[in-house]
Amino acid sequence: MHPAYSVILFTTASGAGYGLLALLGLTGANHGSASDFWFGAASMLVALGLITVGLLSSTFHLGHPERAWRAFSQWRSSWLSREGVLAVATYVPACLFGLLWVMPDSNEILLKLLGTVTAILAMVTVVCTAMIYASLPTIRAWRHWMVVPVYLIFSIATGAALLFALASVFGRTGIPALGIITIVALTLAAVAKLIYWAGIDNMKPMYTMGDATGLGGDVRQWELPHTSENYIQSEMGFRVARKHGQKLRMIVGGCLVAAMVLVWLAFAFGGGAGPVLAVLAVVLAGVGAVVERWLFFAQAKHVVSLFYGEQSV
Amino acid sequence: MTTLPDTTRPGQKKLGLVIDLDTCVGCQACAVSCKEWNTQGYSAPLTDLEPYGPDPSGAWLNRIHGYETGEGDNARGLHFPRSCLHCETPACVTVCPTGASYKREEDGIVLVNPDTCIGCKLCSWACPYGAREYDQDDGVMKKCTLCVDRIYNENLEPEDRKPACVKACPTGARHFGDLGDENSGVSQLVKSRGGFELLPQMDYKPVNRYLPPRARRDKAGDVEAAPLETVGKGDGSLAERVFSWIDEVLS
Numbered sequence: 001m002h003p004a005y006s007v008i009l010f011t012t013a014s015g016a017g018y019g020l021l022a023l024l025g026l027t028g029a030n031h032g033s034a035s036d037f038w039f040g041a042a043s044m045l046v047a048l049g050l051i052t053v054g055l056l057s058s059t060f061h062l063g064h065p066e067r068a069w070r071a072f073s074q075w076r077s078s079w080l081s082r083e084g085v086l087a088v089a090t091y092v093p094a095c096l097f098g099l100l101w102v103m104p105d106s107n108e109i110l111l112k113l114l115g116t117v118t119a120i121l122a123m124v125t126v127v128c129t130a131m132i133y134a135s136l137p138t139i140r141a142w143r144h145w146m147v148v149p150v151y152l153i154f155s156i157a158t159g160a161a162l163l164f165a166l167a168s169v170f171g172r173t174g175i176p177a178l179g180i181i182t183i184v185a186l187t188l189a190a191v192a193k194l195i196y197w198a199g200i201d202n203m204k205p206m207y208t209m210g211d212a213t214g215l216g217g218d219v220r221q222w223e224l225p226h227t228s229e230n231y232i233q234s235e236m237g238f239r240v241a242r243k244h245g246q247k248l249r250m251i252v253g254g255c256l257v258a259a260m261v262l263v264w265l266a267f268a269f270g271g272g273a274g275p276v277l278a279v280l281a282v283v284l285a286g287v288g289a290v291v292e293r294w295l296f297f298a299q300a301k302h303v304v305s306l307f308y309g310e311q312s313v
Numbered sequence: 314m315t316t317l318p319d320t321t322r323p324g325q326k327k328l329g330l331v332i333d334l335d336t337c338v339g340c341q342a343c344a345v346s347c348k349e350w351n352t353q354g355y356s357a358p359l360t361d362l363e364p365y366g367p368d369p370s371g372a373w374l375n376r377i378h379g380y381e382t383g384e385g386d387n388a389r390g391l392h393f394p395r396s397c398l399h400c401e402t403p404a405c406v407t408v409c410p411t412g413a414s415y416k417r418e419e420d421g422i423v424l425v426n427p428d429t430c431i432g433c434k435l436c437s438w439a440c441p442y443g444a445r446e447y448d449q450d451d452g453v454m455k456k457c458t459l460c461v462d463r464i465y466n467e468n469l470e471p472e473d474r475k476p477a478c479v480k481a482c483p484t485g486a487r488h489f490g491d492l493g494d495e496n497s498g499v500s501q502l503v504k505s506r507g508g509f510e511l512l513p514q515m516d517y518k519p520v521n522r523y524l525p526p527r528a529r530r531d532k533a534g535d536v537e538a539a540p541l542e543t544v545g546k547g548d549g550s551l552a553e554r555v556f557s558w559i560d561e562v563l564s
Contacts, residue, residue, distance in 0.1 A: 213393060217382060
């Protein structure tokens with residue numbers, strides 16, 4: 001599948017934003033008002049900012065962005081529509097929670113309620129994003145049971161790295177729970193991805209060119225319908241990643257492991273270098289997530305490629 | 314509305330095409346005729362980019378592939394037209410976030426409303442048959458309409474109320490009709506020729522059917538033919554010999 005940059009940016013940026021938002025919601029629900037106004041305000045702005053940038057970038061690949069509002073209408077059948085509805089719906093409790101959270105001595109019950117609702121909606125939105133892909137019967141690599149968990153765990157891992165960095169920058173180093181959550185989440189992200197990659201590499205082909213054409217047996221292509229590449233080939237027949245797949249996977253793993261080490265260093269030795277190490281960890285986790293998402297698209301084969309020369313998928 | 318209509322009612326009309334892989338000669342007349350009609354009909358404009366440049370591209374609703382099966386003496390090439398199959402349970406419709414993609418209840422035709430399509434391309438990802446092509450210039454998805462603007466068009470003569478591709482096919486390899494009606498011509502044809510659907514395993518329940526190539530015949534039949542007319546072995550008259558001489562000179 002063709003990896004559109006706007007979609008990669010959307011899923012990774014909004015994923016990190018929703019992960020951060022969910023963690024902030026849980027923090028508020030468990031610990032009451034933010035310990036520092038500026039830390040609270042900056043964290044909420046980063047979370048909502050990433051979500052907004054992601055959502056806006058997702059409209060860039062539309063043929064008619066001005067009609068994007070229509071996408072809220074078909075939530076009964078379409079995961080894309082559900083995602084749009086939930087993404088917008090999440091802003092309401094998130095903004096209310098944010099306002100309440102940065103104020104000192106807010107009503108604890110209200111904060112608990114809004115924080116929990118925000119966290120749940122944020123995670124459900126990420127599930128909807130993943131389901132847009134996981135619900136397509138035409139792309140077997142996306143039907144893998146790890147697709148939804150991978151989207152969730154990458155959202156939480158990148159969100160946790162962001163929260164750890166924000167806490168470090170605002171002088172809140174050495175919060176054991178936060179450091180541990182970040183390291184565990186990054187580890188889980190790497191493990192989840194390994195399971196996913198092993199899963200799709202070991203998938204036995206399900207359909208052949210003989211099945212697709214209904215001619216059965218050994219079928220070969222001898223003539224293309226057109227002289228130059230068409231939309232179907234450029235969108236669904238993307239092949240570039242097959243060559244560099246293994247190297248790119250190692251880059252993803254390397255980035256996640258390096259981010260883990262940096263978080264650990266910042267957590268254990270912190271000091272003046274803490275914030276720098278923590279921000280660097282966010283950058284690495286971000287790069288890892290972007291490359292992972294690029295591979296998610298680029299390595300997925302579409303059934304239609306059987307009509308264009310692929311022998312089996 | 315992108316939720317699907319109930320098409321399980323008895324007598325449900327299922328308009329579709331039956332394509333004969335035995336007689337299709339791959340002339341591309343159906344594809345060209347489709348493009349010609351649809352670039353000025355419901356799907357207009359059906360844009361081509363750089364049509365005369367080094368790397369032309371554009372949206373076409375019908376593509377004719379060439380495949381080869383079998384080995385050695387049994388190898389055979391065939392032409393394979395591919396367009397929307399107007400499935401009974403099309404995921405391209407249900408994934409649409411705006412309601413622009415829909416399946417008509419009255420005849421099962423799957424259409425895109427070009428005024429509400431946002432061009433997200435998700436429907437093309439959901440189609441296993443590559444039936445939907447994105448129009449880069451128009452910013453919306455294009456697909457076969459089964460010439461909905463011909464088949465009910467009272468401005469056309471009754472014999473012209475068929476999809477453009479069916480009208481254009483010089484070998485009669487394309488047939489149009491109601492596949493929901495067991496007694497229709499197309500249903501009978503599918504029955505008699507063992508017509509099949511594409512990728513039934515995927516459960517999209519395509520309406521269109523393909524007729525398989527007929528079994529190969531290894532040699533032509535023996536035909537009792539009269540010997541060729543002889544020249545110059547006639548009655549031996551002068552005229553005959555003169556003509557015979559002219560014939561030899563000219564040969």
